[in-house]
Amino acid sequence: MNPQDAPHILVIDDDPAFNRVLTRALSQRGFAVFGATDPESALALAGQHEPEYVVLDLNIDGSSGLRLIEPLLQANPDCRILVLTGYASIATTVDAIKLGATQYLAKPADVDSILKALSATDVVIEDEVSAGPMSVDRLEWEHIQRVLAENDGNISATARALKMHRRTLQRKLAKRPVKE
Structure with a gap:
């Protein structure tokens, strides 16, 4: 080629x-x-x-x-x-x-x-969807990600919206998300 x-x-x-x-x-x-x-x-x-x-x-x-x-x-x-x-x-x-x-x-x-x-022509979803409800930790992770997206990735604005200290938010984001 x-x-x-x-x-x-x-x-x-x-x-x-x-x-x-x-x-x-x-x-x-x-x-x-x-x-x-x-x-x-x-x-x-x-x-x-x-x-x-x-x-x-x-x-x-x-x-x-x-x-x-x-x-x-x-x-x-x-x-x-x-x-x-x-x-x-x-x-x-x-x-x-x-x-x-x-x-x-x-x-x-x-x-x-x-x-x-x-x-791929279709969206690839690698993990199977769990039949049970998400854990509290996973729900927290999803909520943080949603608010982070709403604030265009701005950590300070996200921390203010979540009424959380910026460093606490950074520590939570540095951790790998829980699976369920």
Whole structure:
């Protein structure tokens, strides 16, 4: 395949090491890959290369990556956007899909899972839905994620809305979410 004919993938993640590793791994799979660590360079690259695929981190330097979905789709309306996050929740999944993302994966995700999600025609749901009610811890996590999404990823505004100290909220967000 001619390198110029390779499908374009834009990786948007503010972690430079993760961005570099994922960019390299996708490049080795035959894609033309471009990496961005901030919204401004991501939108510039999207306008310049019109990527067929985008891997978008949900949290970019403390603000919501969901804000980038609309301008990315303006650059290429046929673009398939995968939201990749360490803060997976039902609320943010629904928001991402409503805004135009085609897939949503929780970190850590390997390259094969990312490629599978990007090429899937239906939303991939990896975990089975539990028959029982969610635990109090899971309900708290979902509520925090919903309020965080309403505040566009702003930690301070979310803490104020939840009537919670900012550091307490940061500690809760740093923990992995409970499964049920």
